[in-house]
Amino acid sequence: MNDHPVIARIRLNPHSRDVQRDLRDATQMHRTLMRMVPDGLGDAPRHQAGLLYRLDETDTTSTLLAQAAQLDPARLPTGYGHIDIKSLTPMFSALRKGLAVRYRIVLNPAKRERLPLEQKDKRGRIVPLSGTDADQWWLRRATEAGLDLHVLTPTSMEPVRPRGHHASRMRHSLLRYDGTATVTDPHALHNAVIHGIGRGKPYGAGLLSLAPATTA
Structure with missing residues (x-):
């Protein structure tokens, strides 16, 4: 695993049906985020990818933080949210x-x-x-x-x-x-x-x- 993973900050689109579904179902949210990590990671793909995530909610916004060795935001559903990715090296x-x-x-x-x-x-x-x-x-x-x-x-x-x-x-x-x-x-x-x-x-x-x- 990469010693210095990346973190994605995803400002969720409240009008997205995919977002609405994932906010109701943590199992489905996990599946959605796993789409961003590489394929072929074996029997424990979340562990191998180092995927961790957290939902930060306020009265007006929902922001999803996702951390892993590699993340490809292009694999998220269309219109899922505004995404910024940065390295955790600093x-x-x-x-x-x-x-x-x-x-x-x-x-x-x-x-x-x-x-x-x-x-x-x-x-x-x-x-x-x-x-x-x-x-x-x-x-x-x-x-x-x-x-x-x-x-x-x-x-x-x-x-x-x-x-x-x-x-x-x-x-x-x-x-x-x-x-x-x-x-x-x-x-x-x-x-x-x-x-x-x-x-x-x-x-x-x-x-x-x-x-x-x-x-x-």
Whole structure:
């Protein structure tokens, strides 16, 4: 995989039927975005392509961020939206220990249930986390990813449920975190940005965005 992926910022066209369909169905949105990555990537094409995405919505606009080693926006449906693509190389080059950053990430905080000893040969259910448990989960994962968090502001998002005959029946609870942090391990942070954080990556979770924090 390319060490320096690209990121596409897609300002979605609200009048596009393809956009309207994808906003209703996270499984379909994943399929649409997978059209932008190269063909022939084997049994785990999303992982091989390094595709991560996040939907940022305001009262008036919906913007889709999509990150991968390679992206071909010409393969999106006609009229899907206005697209800007840029390399993440400058951002990676700027990472250094002690750098103050702003961040945004949508996450699917979850843990696996512990089962009684008599069921030790089975695996517990994946249970979504909320409130303080979710905050602590993100604090731990951020530390592992090379970030010392100063502010973490959670925003609840609409949960997504995979669709289709072969889709998991599990609902994915999503939380968006915004805040500020200090870089403690640039190498770990580089890996976290490229590979994403946590579960639910096919459904819009895991993409970590960073920008230099402005000083007052």
